[in-house]
Amino acid sequence: MTANDPHYEYCLNKLRINPLFENLDDETLESLMGCLSLKKWNKNSEFFYGDQTFYKFFIIISGRLKMYQIDIENGREFTVFLLTQNDVFDVVSLLDGLKHSMNFETIDDVEVLYAPIDLMRDWIESHPKINKTLLPYLGRCMRMLEVNLTDNVLSDIPTRLAKLILSNVNESSQQLQLINDLSNYEIANMIGSTRAVVNRQIQVFKKAGMLDIHRKSISIKDLKLLLDEVSGKY
Amino acid sequence: MTANDPHYEYCLNKLRINPLFENLDDETLESLMGCLSLKKWNKNSEFFYGDQTFYKFFIIISGRLKMYQIDIENGREFTVFLLTQNDVFDVVSLLDGLKHSMNFETIDDVEVLYAPIDLMRDWIESHPKINKTLLPYLGRCMRMLEVNLTDNVLSDIPTRLAKLILSNVNESSQQLQLINDLSNYEIANMIGSTRAVVNRQIQVFKKAGMLDIHRKSISIKDLKLLLDEVSGKY
């Protein structure tokens, strides 16, 4: 994108507020902007990431999008990452350049900046300063995968659901964010379960006074009770 | 470790054969050696990684070691990574510098080279060439976590067991490596199950003519049958 693009300032400002680029000076940001293009997807757009020739690197500047795998045997989906503003993807194929099959679906209208993944890799190599924030970002991704893995293997459904909710509580408002307006089906996909099971458990939490439930809306009624639910479960 | 250390050449050669350091010249390798010390652990040594003040970065030069989490509710373990020669840890706390609670246990006698993790982070920053191999290594770690996660959530026990075996077949010898001499209990920890369940399934695979079983020894009898077992399960 060149400086005379009508969206240039808008996009540059989105990069400026992204913690991943926070310690880059304007000149460096502008060189990055030179690699990037803007794209918008409507809500509920689906696409498949896996054909190496079309690999791009995406920076989400608004909206949410899920990264998921499907089991072709029974059609069940599992949401590996729920990505939002300031997240980037696909990090795995950025790192190793190999084929990475993954499904994506937007949850809101989404705006992304993107660049060919090889170009992005070259840019990173020639701007090692980005490693100062990129490496911790990668660490966070690995940590999320690891926690998710351990929880799915070792914890039961009530614990997994409570943990999912607790990990999305906004510290200042004490209220649920990011996943508060997802359907039971989407919640199930995030904890490796099914719609019916999640609904059954949500009713339990509701009756216990932990949650307030409305259509596509979950809010926290008693945070302490939720914390008790997972307490001791490391 | 300084050049006059009796193990200096031995250790330097171990670094030379490590793909992670393959495109570093000798001068750079020697600067790395300056940060490192050698340590040996006996088989079945256990330790806990989680107190930030003692964080070190380790490079395994011989032997195997498992990285695992414990569920304190029921005592069940889950092996997150089985690390071996040329692997390094802990990558997560190297990247983000935050507390990372993890249990470790050696499976063989293990030799490691180690450095304080902050020192290692500084060394990486001042030798950005390492990123050429480090970033793909990180990508591989994330990929393993991701595949592991998806499999545990979406696949049943027979599929998970068959996949575990297949992912450890040596391409040239067509035989099982790395996990061939583990007990049923250790296998169970790798696929998020229990000893009894794994044994039950191993007997099924044995009766089907897929595997040969002896005490702490699994070998492949019919690779094709094993491939059929997972086929179609993406």
Added chain:
DNA sequence: ATAGAAGTGCTACTTAGGTAGCATTTTACT
């Protein structure tokens, strides 16, 4: 060499959570 521990191979039983089906409500789309 011997005792205890570790590993294996079973049977029988239990249960968490997945599945199926349906009624009701809300939303989205011509």
Added chain:
DNA sequence: AGTAAAATGCTACCTAAGTAGCACTTCTAT
């Protein structure tokens, strides 16, 4: 406005896999 689709809240049922227990074998360490 009216119909289809999506989302929810249930009941009833099923099954994969976890648990318990035990006999037997093979290591390991004094």
